[in-house]
Amino acid sequence: VAELFTSTALTGRRIMLTAGPTWEAIDPVRGITNHSSGMMGYALAQAAAEAGAQVTLISGPTSLTKPERVTSVDVVSACDMHNAVMERIAEQDIFIGVAAVADYRPVDSADQKIKKNADEMTITMVKNPDILADVANLEHAPFCVGFAAETHDVVDYARGKLERKKLDLIAANHVGGSETGFGVPDNAISLISRDRVLDLPKQSKHALARRLIIEIADSYQKKNE
Ligand code: CTP
Ligand code: CA
Numbered sequence: 001v002a003e004l005f006t007s008t009a010l011t012g013r014r015i016m017l018t019a020g021p022t023w024e025a026i027d028p029v030r031g032i033t034n035h036s037s038g039m040m041g042y043a044l045a046q047a048a049a050e051a052g053a054q055v056t057l058i059s060g061p062t063s064l065t066k067p068e069r070v071t072s073v074d075v076v077s078a079c080d081m082h083n084a085v086m087e088r089i090a091e092q093d094i095f096i097g098v099a100a101v102a103d104y105r106p107v108d109s110a111d112q113k114i115k116k117n118a119d120e121m122t123i124t125m126v127k128n129p130d131i132l133a134d135v136a137n138l139e140h141a142p143f144c145v146g147f148a149a150e151t152h153d154v155v156d157y158a159r160g161k162l163e164r165k166k167l168d169l170i171a172a173n174h175v176g177g178s179e180t181g182f183g184v185p186d187n188a189i190s191l192i193s194r195d196r197v198l199d200l201p202k203q204s205k206h207a208l209a210r211r212l213i214i215e216i217a218d219s220y221q222k223k224n225e
Pocket of ligand 2: 102
């Protein structure tokens, strides 16, 4: 990216983001996870820092380098991520949930590697806490932004999540195709609020992140005027 992103849109604001997948252990060598490279969350964390924010990035396991000028906390499971967020949320102005949080975790995680004996095995799973919904439900909730990766009826499902989780904004992207979504550098997003849908065309995740940060800052500003 040649042009420099200079913005004062978020000067003095504190932003927390979650990014990457979570990993729910079955035993010490196996687990259940979600498909997520962490690229979009890391790009947003970087763009927020470039726009003057104090950024805290709560990250699940990824192979990415941490952006500069960002405070980061590494976590593994959804419960770890929930704890890390709740411990630090009181100070935040804006929360952006970009992580692909595993919806369920195995009820038990074995201490020892499970040996291959039985022909069938069943893993009983229990629902994980909804980090974003819990943040949005706090008495002094920050401005809350969600992400929704959907394979079909993208805007309808995303709008449902916006309302159900009491979010200020939700960024919806269409996944399942080969050209946008997981692990690829380009992405297209619809940014949805209660009263509008803004379609941001396919572009690099870095360009998209900068645009999203400007839009988020703008909505945050309007809400707090
Ligand atoms: N999210 C979260 N904690 C969870 C699940 C989701 O914080 N346990 C956040 C994600 O980071 C994202 C938003 O909620 O910002 C939407 O996630 P998504 O998986 O699309 O929604 P769910 O409510 O889990 O619904 P479903 O998976 O059934 O579509
Ligand atoms: Ca989910």
